[in-house]
Amino acid sequence: MSDRKKLLEWAIRWILGLVFIIAGVPKIIDPAGFAVAVDNYRLLPYFIVVVMALVLPWLEVFIGLALISGRLWRGGALLTIGLYGVFIIAIGSAMMRGLDIDCGCFSTGEHDANFRRIIEDVILMAGALWIYRRGLQKNNENRPVPAD
Amino acid sequence: MGKYWINAKIMRESLVLVVLAVIVAAAFQLFRPNSELLSFDRPQITFAADSLLTAPLPAISIDDSSAFGQAVAIGEPIVITIEQMQYLLETDAAIALDARSPQEFAAGHLPGARNLPLEELYEHEETIQKWSKNKWLATYCDGPPCDQGEVLAWELTGRGFDRVAIFAPGTMGWQAAGLPLQKGERVHE
Known part of the structure; x- marks a missing residue:
């Protein structure tokens, strides 16, 4: 059972990691x-948009590498x-405002800020939450017991 | 211990990843070959000359550049102002084409505009081919930074229309200039 969970954790980390890198x-x-x-x-002032456009892709790649490699x-x-x-x-706010836009999720140019993307994101987020909880439990178990 | 959802070590790990991304992004922008630094100001739009709208056909090449840094010549869409759009609509010299979704169109569009969402372009090929080539096709969306109007304009140019104009200020510019938008679902096919 534990092995199966370990395998699942490994698989989720790889899937999330690859999705981020791609x-x-x-x-x-x-x-x-x-x-x-x-x-x-x-949603954002143009200055912040540009900062995000420069930093977010690298953050995605580093998160992807961290998840796959097991470091950080x-x-x-x-x-x-x-x-x-x-x-x-x-994406939800874009849909509520009736904006028909590219979600900016993967390659650009598609008008895909839609409900399907939200479902995908919810599933991936659920996977991330699950592995995070497991990681947290392991982390807390390994923590030295305070002296007092 | 298990009740905590976050701890200092994990926060530190997250911070390391964020800092790493910021450093590498900055270095990549500054040092990668052939890179254009992204401007922190929204790109400005250069509009076409008024004379272009009254000429029988667009000039072969005018000494101007479009919003996208390319020379304006035959077979390329031009970019027009609010006044130019008004002029084209008042003189019945243009068909205004709203490239946004039907919901956005229904919420408010330019008077007399037709709705042609990009996604539906291929469904309306026959209708498009029936449009007069003597009229301007003026495409638009909300206004910067939306690009549906621009993409539609290039699609129409590719279908053999010479007189294609991008109404860059879009519905937001139109409204900001105190001009009325029409509400209601589209009635045409």
Whole structure:
């Protein structure tokens, strides 16, 4: 049972990691295109849009590498949960405002800020939450007991 | 101990990843070959000359650049202002094409505009081919930074229309200039 959970944890880390790397690399290559996608949400000032367009793709790649390699992966899982929370809110708000835009999730140019993307993000976020909880339990178990 | 959802070690790990991303992103932008630094100001739009709208056909090449840094020549869409759009609509010299979704169109569109969402482009090929090539096709969406109007304009240019204009200020610019939007579902096919 424990082995099965271990395997599942490993599989989720690899899936999340690969999704992040696949999502991040095209945006690193075309930051201007990604900036347009972020700007289209009309949620942030342009200055912050540009900062996000430059930094977020690298963050995605580093989170992906952390999850796959197992180094800093708990921190990566925490950031994954936070990022998917932000993505879900952003896409949801675009849908509520009737915006027909590119979600900026993977390659740019598709008008796909839609319900399907939200479902995908919720599933991935649930996976991240599960591995994070497991990581947290292990982390707490390994912690030395305070002297008092 | 298990009740805590976060601890200092995990916070530190997250911070390391964020700092790493910021450093590498900055270094990559500054040092990668052939890179154009992204501007922190929204790109400005260059509009077409008024004379272009009244000419029988667009000039072969005008000394101007479009919003996208390319020379404006035959077979390329031009970018027009609010006044130019008004002029085209008042003189019945243009068909206004709203490239946004039907819901957005219903919430408010330019007077007399037709709705042609990009996704539906291929469903309306026959109708599009029936449009007069003597009229301007003026495409638009919300206004910067949306790009549906621009993409639609290039699609129409590719279908052999010479007189294609991108109304860059879009519905938001139109409204901001105190001009009325029409509400209601589209009635055309």
